[in-house]
């Protein structure tokens with residue numbers, strides 16, 4: 001726990017007020033089974049949604065190291081390794097875990113409404 005020092009965080013959903021989120025439907029629950037991922041484009045931003053043991057997580061599909069398609073990488077529990085140069089991130093919150101990346105990637109809250117998987121995006125002001 002605690003706050004990280006020494007690098008600049010990108011926005012993280014934990015720090016975004018609930019009223020500043022807009023939820024967008026990305027799929028139906030049946031389309032994303034346990035262990036699967038789905039990459040969608042929302043407003044030209046590639047975002048990946050994961051189902052890990054029945055819980056859903058969403059991160060940006062753009063590596064903070066050199067813009068690699070990080071969400072296409074190998075998943076180990078809650079860690080994903082960027083296929084370009086191997087930087088690892090925590091899928092649950094976008095935190096960077098290993099070099100060569102030093103900056104977190106965006107993570108988004110996910111909710112289930114009826115049968116729909118929805119991602120909360122910060123409303124641009």
Ligand code: FES
Pocket residue numbers: 063064065066067068069070082083084085086087100101
């Ligand atoms: S682009 Fe992801 S580790 Fe380099």
